[in-house]
Amino acid sequence: MTRITVTVDGVSCTDEVEPRMLLVHYLREVVGKVGTVVGCDTSNCGACTVHLDGRSVKSCNVLAVQADGHEVTTIEGLATNGELHPMQAAFHENHALQCGYCTPGMIMQAVDLLKENPNPSEEEIRVGLEGNLCRCTGYHNIVKAVAAVAASSSSERSSV
């Protein structure tokens, strides 16, 4: 067992974990962050996507011990003071989810995508979400939601 300290959604957590434990299992089983889910065992689906020090990672592809001393944000830590993150609001507004299983990972990836490229083309959005699978929506409304957030934040920027 290895002792790690990870800040998860703003709370410092110190736990003993097996060195082989994946970050996603640490989050779900030890910290209780079940908002982050597992969709595959080959790092293809992106359902487990979280932010590690502000950048998106597939948490099934990172060991818990690698997160030692770092900061993790999950879907449960994205809203601030009870206010939905604009990406969460846009997913709701644009009906970008059906069963919602891919949604936590998709939103975390989309937030990171816009951080990297605040004004993406439709093509860039699609390529940026390539690592996240959704079986329900056909992606149409997910792309629309991400574009809507980009458009509203760029109009905010230009109005400043």
Added chain:
Amino acid sequence: MTAVDDRPTTEVGRDRRRKEDQRLITGRTRWTDNIQLPGMLHLAMVRSPFAHAKILSIGTDEAKASTGVVAVYTGADLADSQGVNINAWPITPDQVTPTHLPVPADRVAHSGEIVAVVVARTAAQARDAAELVDVDYEELPAVLDMKEALKDEVLAHPDSGTNKSAFWKLDSKEQGSGGDVDEAIAKARQDGIVIEREYRQQRLVPAFMEPRSTVVDPTGEQISIWSATQVPHILRFAIAATMGIPESKVRVIAPDVGGGFGGKLQTTPEEFATIAVARKLGKPCKYTETRSETMVSAHHGRDQWQKLTLSAEKDGTVTGLKVELLADLGAYVAIVGGGVPVLGAWMFNSIYKFPAYQFNCQTILTNKTWVDAYRGAGRPEATYAIERIMDELAAEVGVDPIAIREKNWITHDEFPFTTVAGMTYDSGNYEAATEKALELFGYEELRAEQKQRRESGDPVQLGLGVSTFTEMCGLAPSRVLGSLSYGAGGWESASIRMLATGTVEVVSGATPHGQGHETAWSQIVADRLGIPFENIEVLHGDTQTAPKGLDTYGSRSLVVGGEAIVRAADKVIEKAKPIAAHLLEASVDDLEFSAGQFTVKGTDKGIGLTDIALATFAAHNLPDGVEPSIDADATYDPVNFSFPHGTHLCAMEVDTETGATSMRKYVCVDDIGTIINPLIVEGQVHGGLVQGIAQALWEGAEYDEQGTLVSGSFVDYTLPTAADTINFVSEHTVSPSTTNTLGTKGVGEAGTIASTPAVVNAIVDAVRHLGIDDIQMPCTPERVWKAIQSAGSHQAAAPVADAQPHFGDDAPNQDPAAGSTDGAAQ
């Protein structure tokens, strides 16, 4: 005030944002795998690596000694307590239905079958110990190809003596719904056109995103079972019927379920095994599968060979259609596995007026993963084949694919129309949907561009694909199901509880897994009872709160379950009426109900429904003999199926040098009757389209010669990503259904049913001038390229088009360029 403002605003038809979203976008969702109970144990399954093998012995000592392990059970240990997987639809009385034990003790019939269950304190410990279970197998010959299986040389189940499960036939002459198809074909061979084609429906994996999971808590009198299932009520029935547990002791809960698409309408070995183990140990147990386990163990979809013989007059008027299907059921007949291909019987004739028709279906057992419903279930297969062959007829006659459809389809003034298969379509307007689609698509312009590219010898050719489809959904009138030997009815149930403080609970027997029932049902009830949308709570998916139901599949929730809700709401109004009359000191006959208010005709006296709910709760002042409740239940048995339809148009670009294809444009105009929530409908259409497109272009469950699923993970089974897909244009025409109050028709499967042939028709259309008339799905660049290459050499050798060839005894009659041997061994 303008007149417009006076109109009552209705919820039905509004693009309400979903009530479900809040918990899903914040990570507060209740997935089965999220459930943690005190003292809960975890299961891991030991699965067979062989497609067909005898189990000689199972060594469990080492696993039992492993850290954290509580128990290891083999099939022999569970023999008398594990129940059995049921088949609810024997399609013939003599159907061969091999016994399907959750954990077999002596023989496995497909790779991935469970042979032992390990129980440990943590999931990781259970998985570690599963590696230590030592199973000694004797491999048996496996039959994997369904055409091979027909020969009965190698048997999937030696004791059955045959691989043929059942043969099912519908003949329009015999049942009196049309003419003699063999006569029609014989005549067309003399003086008309006969088109013969064999199409392959490859095996698909439903690939819902949430892996299946089951939690069983045997504490107390009742056993509580949470499962990622589409069918909590059917599961409860199956447990009671096969495990010797009284139904009243079983509570099944489907919490939030992450997609199903038919893939979760099964009652599964994993569910039965988890229940059996939890009961043995008297402890709460959880089993959650890995994705690799989903791929081999959850049922697959499609997997048919489809032989079609279409006869027509020289002008393209179809005179007959004969269909011969081979359908692979895999190793076992799943819950409705045998029935899925049979659903095609009423759908191959589609929107057309064929005078003669025959449908033959042979179901077959092989040593592969079982096959059952996957989005569309029997109807996409039928639609694909008929829409592909109608294009072939158009090519033969030398007319546009739209023209050949116009010549043969049912016109809008002919509804209700009883088809050659014997179904009565209540309403529809194929002309209107097609006209709108052609316009949105820019059909003429794209045809002009196609011509120009052909003439200039552009290496990137353009093809236009048409798919005019209908489907039967809203399963189903119980009497019809009974006549088909289906093991259950097709009704749905609903309850409405009028709470004292003015809010309303709607209980539905349909169980959603992403469809947005909570939102749509609220809209229906809001209109019906005049209660604000926000004040309505929809409860479902728990046999304790929603005790009666037949669950969600076959696009039935709205057309059957929605109608049950309408009827329950109407009963609430009826029950409230005498109380309203009493409180208003008026006669029942003088009351009117509108927008949540009872009013006395010709006066300004009135009382709200919620006030009546409160008065009924208090029960201080009710009329004599009236019970203090205005709550109501309704169970609705549909009088007919519903028949959505639509016209889908797809433009594909095909690079003739590389075989690469790309989608340029996709337009669909669906007629699904009255729309409750256009936003939800759009979502259903988009998702359905991509699943259908994925069958055309990318997906296929491939096995190797040993019977191992090669595409057994998301690395090899290529689900489309955002980068593979485009934005769609989806519009509607509205021909309300005449068989339910709301006029709805069902939309869950439409996109999947219609899109596959639209895409393949487009690809074939792009390269037809090169001498290609078919490409087998999935139309990968490799297959397209091969088709182009061999068509080129074929053409050089025999530049003159052959007369229509006929079926050989067993040879598929595809274009040799079609790469028809590719994947034929599946």
